[in-house]
Amino acid sequence: xxxxxxxxxxxxxxxxxxxxxxxxxxxxxxxxxxxxxxxxxxxxxxxxxxxxxxxxxxxxxxxxxxxxxxxxxxxxxxxxxxxxxxxxxxxxxxxxxxxxxxxxxxxxxxxxxxxxxxxxxxxxxxxxxxxxxxxxxxxxxxxxxxxxxxxxxxxxxxxxxxxxxxxxxxxxxxxxxxxxxxxxxxxxxxxxxxxxxxxxxxxxxxxxxxxxxxxxxxxxxxxxxxxxxxxxxxxxxxxxxxxxxxxxxxxxxxxxxxxxxxxxxxxxxxxxxxxxxxxxxxxxxxxxxxxxx
Amino acid sequence: xxxxxxxxxxxxxxxxxxxxxxxxxxxxxxxxxxxxxxxxxxxxxxxxxxxxxxxxxxxxxxxxxxxxxxxxxxxxxxxxxxxxxxxxxxxxxxxxxxxxxxxxxxxxxxxxxxxxxxxxxxxxxxxxxxxxxxxxxxxxxxxxxxxxxxxxxxxxxxxxxxxxxxxxxxxxxxxxxxxxxxxxxxxxxxxxxxxxxxxxxxxxxxxxxxxxxxxxxxxxxxxxxxxxxxxxxxxxxxxxxxxxxxxxxxxxxxxxxxxxxxxxxxxxxxxxxxxxxxxx
Numbered sequence: 040x041x042x043x044x045x046x047x048x049x050x051x052x053x054x055x056x057x058x059x060x061x062x063x064x065x066x067x068x069x070x071x072x073x074x075x076x077x078x079x080x081x082x083x084x085x086x087x088x089x090x091x092x093x094x095x096x097x098x099x100x101x102x103x104x105x106x107x108x109x110x111x112x113x114x115x116x117x118x119x120x121x122x123x124x125x126x127x128x129x130x131x132x133x134x135x136x137x138x139x140x141x142x143x144x145x146x147x148x149x150x151x152x153x154x155x156x157x158x159x160x161x162x163x164x165x166x167x168x169x170x171x172x173x174x175x176x177x178x179x180x181x182x183x184x185x186x187x188x189x190x191x192x193x194x195x196x197x198x199x200x201x202x203x204x205x206x207x208x209x210x211x212x213x214x215x216x217x218x219x220x221x222x223x224x225x226x227x228x229x230x231x232x233x234x235x236x237x238x239x240x241x242x243x244x245x246x247x248x249x250x251x252x253x254x255x256x257x258x259x260x261x262x263x264x265x266x267x268x269x270x271x272x273x274x275x276x277x278x279x280x281x282x283x284x285x286x287x288x289x290x291x292x293x294x295x296x297x298x299x300x301x302x303x304x305x306x307x308x309x310x311x312x313x314x315x316x317x318x319x320x321x322x323x324x325x326x327x328x329x330x331x332x
Numbered sequence: 333x334x335x336x337x338x339x340x341x342x343x344x345x346x347x348x349x350x351x352x353x354x355x356x357x358x359x360x361x362x363x364x365x366x367x368x369x370x371x372x373x374x375x376x377x378x379x380x381x382x383x384x385x386x387x388x389x390x391x392x393x394x395x396x397x398x399x400x401x402x403x404x405x406x407x408x409x410x411x412x413x414x415x416x417x418x419x420x421x422x423x424x425x426x427x428x429x430x431x432x433x434x435x436x437x438x439x440x441x442x443x444x445x446x447x448x449x450x451x452x453x454x455x456x457x458x459x460x461x462x463x464x465x466x467x468x469x470x471x472x473x474x475x476x477x478x479x480x481x482x483x484x485x486x487x488x489x490x491x492x493x494x495x496x497x498x499x500x501x502x503x504x505x506x507x508x509x510x511x512x513x514x515x516x517x518x519x520x521x522x523x524x525x526x527x528x529x530x531x532x533x534x535x536x537x538x539x540x541x542x543x544x545x546x547x548x549x550x551x552x553x554x555x556x557x558x559x560x561x562x563x564x565x566x567x568x569x570x571x572x573x574x575x576x577x578x579x580x581x582x583x584x585x586x587x588x589x590x591x592x593x594x595x596x597x598x599x600x601x602x603x604x605x606x607x608x609x610x611x612x
Contacts, residue, residue: 059426127354162565172373273550291457305462
């Protein structure tokens with residue numbers, strides 16, 4: 040699509056795109072290419088000398104048990120977050136779609152937690168489950184269940200999944216509700232006249248018609264769980280205990296900033312870039328982006 | 333509703349109310365904790381609001397937490413500067429870049445367009461260390477420009493404006509040309525006023541995005557005078573063996589939620605529009 044009428048000017052357009060292009064080159068393209076470049080170098084921690092090592096950094100991280108464990112942890116974490124956040128929000132959206140009276144009121148009350156930062160969601164749940172002051176940890180103890188996510192890896196994983204999913208419910212709800220409201224009512228009415236009960240109508244008509252939204256949300260939830268949950272992890276567990284919640288993004292931060300393993304961190308960055316690029320391609324090629332609401 | 337089923341209607345509302353309680357519960361507990369004294373929180377925590385509300389909040393805002401050398405007031409101001417800086421910066425540079433790409437023909441136009449597009453593929457999280465090095469070389473550590481500039485390139489905003497400019501009728505542009513107006517005049521007198529709703533929608537989304545930034549401020553601020561509130565809260569939690577000042581932490585957490593939540597509630601229409609159009 041092109042404009043028929045355009046302005047003629049020799050240098051004005053370059054001035055107009057310049058700020059965006061400068062920022063992009065300095066803070067995006069240059070660092071990204073640096074990451075690729077450093078990923079094939081072995082540098083000493085002071086950055087004085089570096090030698091070309093080819094793919095040695097990649098070979099190293101893919102034979103490193105901690106990294107392989109981190110991939111596994113990331114998979115469990117992101118699939119759980121996507122599954123939990125999406126099923127709860129689909130249920131809520133289906134209900135809100137039914138409830139004509141008060142639908143807008145419910146909508147306001149359900150979407151606002153989107154404004155809560157992932158790091159703040161981490162603080163909220165960390166407080167609830169804190170072994171010394173947390174109210175939920177306290178009740179668990181009364182019922183005979185010892186809670187300490189700083190020692191128990193499974194409990195730590197559970198807690199970060201809950202905190203990360205809680206924050207994502209609003210986002211999914213908004214899109215599911217919009218998707219549901221876009222489904223033409225005659226389809227549902229026809230099925231109702233044929234005597235199909237509500238649950239059957241939902242699974243045989245509504246849910247298949249909702250599939251573009253569902254696929255879109257699966258991709259967005261995985262992106263969220265991979266990249267936006269750093270704050271949740273950093274606040275609640277710092278990747279521990281014993282790497283139980285050490286997701287890939289957290290590990291890049293940890294290895295680069297705390298362990299100063301530049302080559303290893305750069306190689307991990309490159310792998311994450313490949314993941315983002317593939318997710319972006321999936322999102323643009325296979326998912327209908329322009330859903331009409 | 334397709335048919336009358338009273339029990340199903342009851343179930344519908346019950347589920348929705350349960351959902352809302354699930355969403356509100358952690359925030360309610362946090363709020364209650366922010367109104368108690370530390371003793372009350374650690375020894376016998378009650379789920380009813382206490383009497384220390386004003387004391388806790390005024391101490392957080394004016395005196396500051398024990399181990400962080402900045403008041404919550406200062407940190408909120410830093411968060412606000414960062415959020416508004418990112419928001420206005422992203423909107424401004426995306427508006428003019430989209431204007432150039434839609435309303436001019438020039439060499440490398442499509443190249444620039446794709447260059448902006450690929451920023452989508454490199455979130456801060458995947459290029460942590462090299463971006464930090466760039467900021468360090470530019471002397472941007474511990475500064476507002478360091479908090480703002482690395483985050484203001486925006487493919488989504490540029491696309492949104494490009495999309496919108498495409499729908500603006502060519503006749504308006506022709507009319508402006510016939511009247512003897514140049515591109516700058518057309519931009520400020522016609523295009524900008526017409527973009528108001530898109531700008532408002534983006535403002536809401538980007539303000540939340542900017543206020544909630546965590547990883548980047550964590551990397552580049554070591555001077556407490558530049559801490560954003562979220563970083564400050566994390567520092568308050570890091571007490572090692574000591575006793576965290578829960579009443580102050582909880583008050584700070586509530587304060588950290590208020591600005592973005594108010595923006596969502598009062599600009600709900602723009603928020604929903606922004607969400608569904610930028611899909612970010």
